[in-house]
Amino acid sequence: MRLIDDERNAIDLRTTPVHLGLGSRAKPVEGFAWDPEVLQAYSAAVAADGAEGRMVAIFDGDGPGDHWERHPAGDELVVCLTGAVTVTRDVEGVPERVVLGPGEATVNPAGAWHAVDMAGPASILTITAGLGTDHRPRTDALPTEHVGTPGPQAS
Numbered sequence: 001m002r003l004i005d006d007e008r009n010a011i012d013l014r015t016t017p018v019h020l021g022l023g024s025r026a027k028p029v030e031g032f033a034w035d036p037e038v039l040q041a042y043s044a045a046v047a048a049d050g051a052e053g054r055m056v057a058i059f060d061g062d063g064p065g066d067h068w069e070r071h072p073a074g075d076e077l078v079v080c081l082t083g084a085v086t087v088t089r090d091v092e093g094v095p096e097r098v099v100l101g102p103g104e105a106t107v108n109p110a111g112a113w114h115a116v117d118m119a120g121p122a123s124i125l126t127i128t129a130g131l132g133t134d135h136r137p138r139t140d141a142l143p144t145e146h147v148g149t150p151g152p153q154a155s
Contacts, residue, residue, distance in 0.1 A: 001030065001032055001033075001038045001041045002029075002030050002031060002045070003019060003027040003028070003029060003030075004027055004028045004029075004030050005027060007027075013056060013057055013058040013125070014057075014058045014059070015032075016029060016030060016032060017029050017032055017055050017056060017057035018055070018057075019042075019046055019049075019053060019054070019055055020053065020054040020055075020056060020127075021046060021048075021052070021053050021054075022048070022049050022052055022053075029042060043131075050073075050131065051073040051129060052129075053129070053130065053131060054074075054127050054128060054129055055126075055127070055128050056125070056126070056128075057125070057126055058081065058123055058125050058126075059116075059123065059126065060122070060123045061116075061121075061122060062118055062120060062121045063117070064117045064118075064138070065115045065116045065117055065118075065138060066137070066138050067115065067135050067137055068090070068113045068114065068115050068135070068136045068138055068142075068143040069113070069114065069115070069133060069134060069135045069136075070108075070111055070112060070114065070134050070143075071110060071111070071128055071132070072110060072131075072132045072133075072134070073110065073129040073130070073131035073132050073133075074129025074131075075108065075109055075110050075129065076107070076126060076127065076128045077105055077106075077127040078106050078107075078108060078116065078124055078125075078126050079104075079105040079124060079125040080100035080101055080102055080103070080104050080122065080123075080124055081122075081123040081124060082121070082122055082123045083102070083118060083119065083120055083121055083122025083123065084099065084100065084101050084118070084119040084120070084122060085100050085116055085117065085118050085119065085124055086099050086100075086116070086119065087106050087108065087114055087115075088114060088115050088116075088117065089108060089112045089113065090112065090114070090142040090144050091112065092144075093142060093144050094142075095142060100124075110129070113142070113144065115138055
């Protein structure tokens with residue numbers, strides 16, 4: 001995994017997210033993967049950006065999400081590009097659902113547990129404050145109703 005300083009070619013946000021950092025810099029993240037070692041390397045590479053750093057990525061899917069997550073360092077923007085998605089947030093133990101169609105967006109507030117379900121094939125674009133992100137396996141319970149395993153932590 002490495003940050004590319006001066007990329008001028010097309011970037012596929014499905015495979016190569018872009019890190020938005022201090023100084024209004026945008027750096028593609030070459031070799032990124034949802035793997036603990038890569039996530040740790042990414043966190044170390046962007047640590048100087050602190051809570052102001054953001055990751056921009058596109059996710060394709062079909063069906064329910066398999067985990068809850070929260071981003072304590074800042075808000076997350078979720079934009080539906082194609083299909084339909086439901087974003088479910090845990091608001092003090094009560095589910096809050098927002099249904100999005102193409103071109104619609106919602107903001108997950110900093111620290112709010114949330115999950116994304118796709119109604120058939122769909123794509124979303126996210127702009128995420130990743131510092132300190134937590135993940136928990138998805139069960140029938142809301143994340144505040146059970147104890148899960150936290151995901152990779154930024155250092």
